[in-house]
Amino acid sequence: MTKVLPIMLLLILGFFIFSAVNIHYGQPVFDSSKYYIDHGVADTGALNIVTSIYLGYRAYDTLGEATVFFAAALGVFMLLRRSGEGERD
Amino acid sequence: MRRISNVVRIFTRKLFPFMLLYGCYLISHGHLSPGGGFQGGVIFGSAIILLGLVEGVKATEKRFQEMLLSLVKNIGMLVFVLAGFTGMFLGGFFLSDFIPKGEIGTVPSAGLILYLNLTVGFMVGTGIAVVFYRLVRFGSND
Numbered sequence: 001m002t003k004v005l006p007i008m009l010l011l012i013l014g015f016f017i018f019s020a021v022n023i024h025y026g027q028p029v030f031d032s033s034k035y036y037i038d039h040g041v042a043d044t045g046a047l048n049i050v051t052s053i054y055l056g057y058r059a060y061d062t063l064g065e066a067t068v069f070f071a072a073a074l075g076v077f078m079l080l081r082r083s084g085e086g087e088r089d
Numbered sequence: 090m091r092r093i094s095n096v097v098r099i100f101t102r103k104l105f106p107f108m109l110l111y112g113c114y115l116i117s118h119g120h121l122s123p124g125g126g127f128q129g130g131v132i133f134g135s136a137i138i139l140l141g142l143v144e145g146v147k148a149t150e151k152r153f154q155e156m157l158l159s160l161v162k163n164i165g166m167l168v169f170v171l172a173g174f175t176g177m178f179l180g181g182f183f184l185s186d187f188i189p190k191g192e193i194g195t196v197p198s199a200g201l202i203l204y205l206n207l208t209v210g211f212m213v214g215t216g217i218a219v220v221f222y223r224l225v226r227f228g229s230n231d
Binding site: 055065070 | 127
């Protein structure tokens with residue numbers, strides 16, 4: 001009995017893995033994705049479609065990402081200082 | 090400070106310029122091949138971090154001063170925002186492309202994307218190095 005349960009679990013896991021092999025991601029292509037694939041190079045001039053999306057079509061989103069990173073770095077820069085260093089006021 | 094094995098020290102010293110070069114390559118070719126600002130910047134920063142781990146932060150700071158790295162980080166963020174406003178004032182929307190696209194497939198192409206990649210890349214690389222400096226010096230008592 002103690003050996004049946006792991007074997008059952010392994011079989012179920014194997015079933016899921018083998019059924020996931022044949023999944024075709026991105027099929028069929030969405031309308032918006034098709035637009036990016038067709039017009040991305042002509043619109044932005046970047047051969048890399050990922051770059052043409054994240055710095056061309058959605059540069060505002062990337063600005064937000066950069067702002068989050070900048071705020072994190074600035075927070076570490078301001079908070080982690082030893083006592084007496086840079087305290088002028 | 091603990092002694093670090095010779096293998097790690099020598100390999101880091103040999104590998105360091107190539108890591109910087111690879112980071113710059115990923116940043117500058119972000120619009121042509123996989124990679125881009127964030128990834129190239131992280132490699133750029135991790136080269137500095139590796140040097141800091143192996144040779145100590147004090148020796149690394151002689152070559153890459155913290156204030157200089159912090160300045161590059163701040164200028165990168167500023168240039169990104171200013172580029173967005175420049176596109177707006179030149180008759181487009183925020184962050185619109187105001188630089189001619191050039192010949193597709195070469196490095197100086199894709200208009201604003203190349204310059205945004207440069208700013209993001211150097212901002213991320215130097216920012217990570219600055220965070221590493223601060224964390225290490227905050228933890229050590231000397």
